[in-house]
Amino acid sequence: MLEARNPARPAWTAATGTALRVAQEVLLHGPLSRAELARRFDLTPGTLTRITKALMDEGVLTDAGAAGAASAAGASAVVDEARLGRPSQPLDVVGDGLEFVGVKVTGDHAYAVRTTVRAEVLRSADADLPSADPAAVSDVVADLVTRLGDGAARVGVSVGGHVTATAVRHGPFLDWNEVPFGALLAERLGRAPVLSNDVVAITEATHWFGEARGRDRFALVTIGAGTGLGLVTHGRIVMDDDVGLGLVGHLPLDPFGPVCHLGHRGCADAVLTTSALTTAASVALGRALTHGEVLALAGAGDPAARRVVEDAARVLGKLVALVANITMPQLVVIGGEGAPLMDVAGQVVRDAVAADRDPRAATVAITVQEGGLAAWARGAAVIAIQDFVGAR
Amino acid sequence: MLEARNPARPAWTAATGTALRVAQEVLLHGPLSRAELARRFDLTPGTLTRITKALMDEGVLTDAGAAGAASAAGASAVVDEARLGRPSQPLDVVGDGLEFVGVKVTGDHAYAVRTTVRAEVLRSADADLPSADPAAVSDVVADLVTRLGDGAARVGVSVGGHVTATAVRHGPFLDWNEVPFGALLAERLGRAPVLSNDVVAITEATHWFGEARGRDRFALVTIGAGTGLGLVTHGRIVMDDDVGLGLVGHLPLDPFGPVCHLGHRGCADAVLTTSALTTAASVALGRALTHGEVLALAGAGDPAARRVVEDAARVLGKLVALVANITMPQLVVIGGEGAPLMDVAGQVVRDAVAADRDPRAATVAITVQEGGLAAWARGAAVIAIQDFVGAR
DNA sequence: TCGCTTTACTTGCACGACGCAACTTACGTG
């Protein structure tokens, strides 16, 4: 009996050990030839022939350019520099029929995306939450997943707070405690979703397919409804029961700033969140303003808005400097809905970072994350992707 | 021709892969039986028989209790809980004739220790530096090493600043730049020493044989002539070109504190170093005081000294809270010559840490490192040990 | 006292991952 080649769905679960790591390397770093993979893993060409043959039989890898390859035609990530000798034959991950859904749940909204295996967003959908009731939230999430079509290989869902693989232990934005969110969703979806803390999810997305792709050590600072920090060292995210508590939100940044609900003066949550910014600007300008309006006014030169925005930028700089001085990241990514602050006052942030650093230290590399709310949902999709390819 | 068994010096270099990791596990976690090792590495007993047999042939391991075993008799780290069945047969690292020397060089002093393979201090020696001239410093270090006896398997030397494997790129306490310290010492010692940054060295010692033995993630905060931070995540120290610059020294901790030489107000170096403490106390009490005297007076209840010490303790608490909120360590170790501050005002520190934390977060576990200056020299010895056992 | 149970350790056999080295393939160049 002949063995079926290229089964309907790539059999990532069959791969283990080196083969799994090879497949993940191709997933993360575009089409790669056997020779290149042999160099990266310090293996002989022969071993790579065997490993890739098995992965191709399992439907995980194909020749790049072949039907089903995950990379868009012509968007080859690897430029073949070699002129002499036999041309290399790049391999790519099979992306055909392999899609994922990620949903980010906030305190009043749910945002969903459907992506490729490389977390490229294909389409999205979102909805307000009628209430914070777990059943109602689960209904909304299930509806969004359905609207994005069936056949997704995995569904990832991210929530702020202390999240386990099956439940939300504590979700401050929804005021949830010990909610069996995984089971509630499984009932409605007919399958178990992959749950994750939202900051962990967006950090993994940044690490695998985003601004910090392949980095060994970086920090993601998110500013938005809250303040978050994702830390990757030695190529892996730092995990702890305390992630999701928003501990960075309590870092004292401005000795003359307002007091937060825990009594901390000038802590990150009290001065850096979008609501802190809009409140300060609305008071200064004497009218209610949205976050986007504040940034637009500041960009247009309005002195009051500019002052408020630059104050926030200086505080963000202090936060980045703290993180950089303690963890020495190769890169700091600024993400979250509040990230556009960097577009208006990026230089103020960079100057503030430099002011709190030793001049002999390396300049902190700072990048802004694109995508706004979609980036959060994409994070949830990446958690689903990681689960599918055996990386969790 | 018969192969020599139990050679004069254990052949750690012969071990690779799993065998090396097994030997290192025994080195770090005391005598361990084959069965216990099999459980820890998820290997079958058969594999462990083979691995340990090879290691015993190479003279790396012996039966615990046998002559040459590194553990002091009766000081077995593993209590045999089992009552039933054949008793396990603990294995230990061969420590016979295996000693190391570590030297810590400060701005005006050198401190040396000779240790066992488990970094237990056998004897020590120290000397003032006549000048900061590299040749003169090398002479002093070489003399200390000689005074501690010959036959050491490796010599480790640690210095503050940016230190490579062969040179001191920048040493602020000695005002050194691009000093080929390794070569200077090799001339005098007849062998190349193992060079390291001092904070890295003491962090490795804390990780391998100290308060954070076997921890996956911890932070070591040192206070003394300067302020230092060693960070271990995922079981490995975080390394960067910027370690050794003393970046934590610039963290703003006290908005009303004095200004440091870089213009940072109330940064760690300006308020936490031993000199900052003695200066503040001497001003308050109107007479010159040593660091020990200040702590003794505070301990005895002198109100001025107590105030100065508690102010420093609160600032240390802020520093620990910053580190804990950003890196979520399982443990924070307070080390360095200034660590006795914890004995006098430990509760003040702990209260200050708690004040800057989310009450839902885990209480930060804090331990004080013993040893004072010897701990630094022991760190240098551990770097030498790690080099010898193939862990660097 | 003598099995019986339990756990530790050893040993022969088999398999799989990988290095080695010879070979084939596919390109450009003189």
Next chain:
DNA sequence: CACGTAAGTTGCGTCGTGCAAGTAAAGCGA
């Protein structure tokens, strides 16, 4: 059109490890 170069393939041997049967050394109960 032979030659050089680099990519990829294939057969063989080695090494690390699991498996499973066997041996060793203790306590316990009849």
